Amino acid sequence: MAMWTEGWRSRFQAAAETRFDVLIIGGGITGAGIALEAARAGLQVALVEQNDFASGTSSWSSKLVHGGLRYLASGDWRLTRESVHERQRLMRDLPGLVEPLDFMLPVYVHDKPGRAALGAALGLYDLMAGKRYSHYMTPATFGMHMPYLDRTDLKGGFVYRDAVTDDVGLTLRVLIEAAAHGALAANYVRADELIFEHDTVAGARVTDRETGAAFDIRAASVINATGPWSDALRERVDGRPQLRPLRGSHFVFPFHALPVARAVTLFHPDDRRPLFAIPWQGATVFGTTDLDHEQPMDEPPRMSADESDYLIAAVRHYFPSRDLYAADAFSAFAGVRPVVRGEPGASASEESRESAIDVEKGLITVTGGKLTTFRVTAHDVLERVGQVLGRQFTRNTAAPIIHAGTTAAGRGVRPRPAYAAMPAAADDATRLGTTDYCLRELRFALVHEAVAHLDDLMLRRTRAGLLLCKGGLQQLPQIEPLVRDALGWDSARWDREVERYLAHWQAVHAPA
Ligand SMILES: Cc1cc2nc3c(=O)[nH]c(=O)nc-3n(C[C@H](O)[C@H](O)[C@H](O)COP(=O)(O)OP(=O)(O)OC[C@H]3O[C@@H](n4cnc5c(N)ncnc54)[C@H](O)[C@@H]3O)c2cc1C
Incomplete structure (x- = not known):
């Protein structure tokens, strides 16, 4: 515990x-x-x-701490301003956990909104943050930053700033x-x-x-x-x-399959809905969809075949040379937005x-x-x-999130005193497969972060299950001794946990 x-x-x-x-x-x-x-x-x-x-x-978001340019387009200035303000505070308070991320926004010849409207929106976005981040690039410069993006009819594009996190x-x-x-x-x-x-x-x-x-x-x-x-x-x-539960799904591609050094905002070629490709934990997250979720809430949500086709159509349109299919992804994930139902007849995105x-x-x-x-x-x-x-609380908006005794360590989420005090092991620095997680980090999570099941460790304390082939099947023998040692599991319990985790991964995260 x-x-x-x-x-x-x-x-x-x-x-x-x-x-x-x-x-x-x-x-x-x-x-x-x-x-x-x-x-x-x-x-x-x-x-x-x-x-x-x-x-x-809260584990299946797009991982963005953002103002939401989309809300600006729909005239929801209050929400955008509030979100931009929070983004700035979180970047300040949680460095290493909420990190600035530059986004590329290409502009093609027949795009609507075009360069002028996007430039005005981004100017306003910067104004809300009190900092000038965005600027325009020529097609040649833009292409240098985003070499695999289709350049046919590319007029150029913007760079703007938001932030990324591990949700x-x-x-x-x-x-x-x-x-x-x-x-x-x-x-x-x-x-x-x-x-x-x-x-x-x-x-x-x-x-x-x-x-x-x-x-x-x-x-x-x-x-x-x-x-x-x-x-x-x-x-x-x-x-x-x-509620109107709305599902959104993402793919996680290996970085080599979809190499984007910066994030990119794209509009789906069929319906012009915004999509993102985001460099995240050494891989690339691509999404999302927005549609009514009709499955019972006691089943974990998963990406449907239609959503998969929709996302793959967009990724193939914008990155044709990568020749990507769903099977190229490490994993898929889906979440349900807890959205309050508005006007009858409103579309999901509205x-x-x-x-x-x-x-x-x-x-x-x-x-x-x-x-x-x-x-x-x-x-x-x-x-x-x-x-x-019967009490009044003052809004303590100035207080920083970080407590004095728990400064960031590791990826910015660990309370340092316990992390530093943990006894060293010979394989502490060994990486888990191709991920950035080292075994010391896993040990720390097992001892200090309320892990009750193998899926807690593979999908949440680390996100390794999303970042490795078949949920990290090959890496499981590597972590068996340290998990069993930390949690006191016998081999029968380990086998049950592996079976539970892999069955869940196959049903919910296998890309199809
Ligand atoms: C696809 C997608 C992309 C998104 N992208 C972004 C983004 O990039 N940036 C952003 O800011 N926001 C984003 N969001 C929105 C954001 O993720 C959600 O608003 C937020 O995570 C909702 O958190 P929550 O705590 O309200 O709900 P949840 O995270 O769902 O938490 C509710 C919890 O209640 C528990 N629970 C339910 N019933 C019981 C019970 N009876 N007893 C005990 N526990 C119970 C559940 O198990 C669950 O863990 C996105 C959402 C989706 C779906």
Whole structure:
């Protein structure tokens, strides 16, 4: 059990009599952000996550901490300004975890919007950041930076700046920070039922999915931060469904298959929807789609054959010399946007990405929003918590995310004291396959980051399962001793975990 979740069961049970100020249901970026801000405000906070932390939408985003040029195009200036502001703060507060990334934006002869409109939009984008980043390049210079991009009819293109992250790393980092401020967080604990006192929500009956034990957690204020699952909890307070779950899918290609040294924004040749190719963790992420997700939410989302064809058509159109097919990808992944349904007849892309807060029988539900704006969402929620508790919280927008004692190490997500103090092993520097992860990092995650299953390690504490052939099948024997040693698994447990992980990978991440 990880340092920051250690002893949670007894602490939760002991607290059953005293009751928490805030119980957060859902351990994605939204729940993590609220936990941090609430704990920072001095509240007693508990957070439960039914699977692994960040295993919902917060691991399957496009990994961008961005203003969202697209929102600017749709006239949503407030959201863009807010997001640009947050991007600047996160880059400042979390170096190594939220990193600036230059984007190339090619302009072709018949493109709409053309150079003038794009230039104006990017000028505005820079103005919001208070820094001039964007500039225009001739086709020759542009081509030098993006050698495999099709240059037929290329007029030139822009460079502008946004930022990139590891979405899971960000969520974990925020949770670890919340724990440093006293919050208690547990993964694999599901809220099954809400507890009511005088027709007002006063806690939740939860199940520890690792042991099957059920117990109550009581709190003065209960927050439903379950993202695309939020309508299910709202049913218990007679809330009418309000979500329009929208799926977005990505491919992860080996860098040599789709070599982009900088990110590139493209418009799909069929419907002009924006797409990105992003250099990420030594590979290239290409996506995304935006369509109604009609599968049940108890099944993990996966890329459909139509989405695969749609993305491959675009990548082949813009990078014809790479001759890419789905089978060339390392992996695929899909996530479901927890978007609040807007006007009837709106297309998927027209739906607003703003967050929304509802209070029903005391249950505070928060949905929508973006990874980028998690702090703003957390402050909005805390305001509602204040109304429930009869307290007023000042928006602490100036406080940096990083706690003094937990400066970044590794890829920027590790609390350094524990990382540095961990005993050295001879193979610490050995890389996991072709990834950048070294075995010391894996050992650290196993001991300090609440790993309960092999998929937690392969898909979230590291993203190696997305960055290696067949989910890293060949690398599993290499990590078996260190996983078994850290988690005390016997060989039968290891075999079961391998079977579980590979079956999941094949069903959800195999590119097809
Ligand atoms: C394809 C795609 C691309 C995106 N790209 C970007 C991007 O580049 N930049 C950006 O800023 N945003 C992006 N977003 C948006 C962003 O990813 C989401 O807004 C954000 O991750 C939502 O986080 P969340 O915590 O609200 O939901 P989730 O991450 O889904 O967390 C909710 C959690 O609640 C848990 N849960 C559900 N029911 C229960 C229960 N009963 N008990 C306990 N736990 C429960 C779930 O297991 C889940 O982990 C993207 C989204 C998608 C889908």
